[in-house]
Amino acid sequence: MSSLIINWRFGGWFLQIDRPGNWGLGHSFRLSRVPGRPRPGESWAAFYQGRGYFLALLLLVAALIGWGVA
Numbered sequence: 001m002s003s004l005i006i007n008w009r010f011g012g013w014f015l016q017i018d019r020p021g022n023w024g025l026g027h028s029f030r031l032s033r034v035p036g037r038p039r040p041g042e043s044w045a046a047f048y049q050g051r052g053y054f055l056a057l058l059l060l061v062a063a064l065i066g067w068g069v070a
Contacts, residue, residue: 006050012037017050 006017018027
């Protein structure tokens, strides 16, 4: 199920996080350097799949920071 895999690229780095159900099968996360990236005109951060997971995680972190500050 590709919708459960998160693929993020930040500059020249690529992070892939598989769904937790596959973690015991040797698939959890992979961080690797992408040669030749970012290319001219390419954005520094790109989210190939899992954009909804990223937004949910961002909202959770913001809520925790807001709760900790208040």
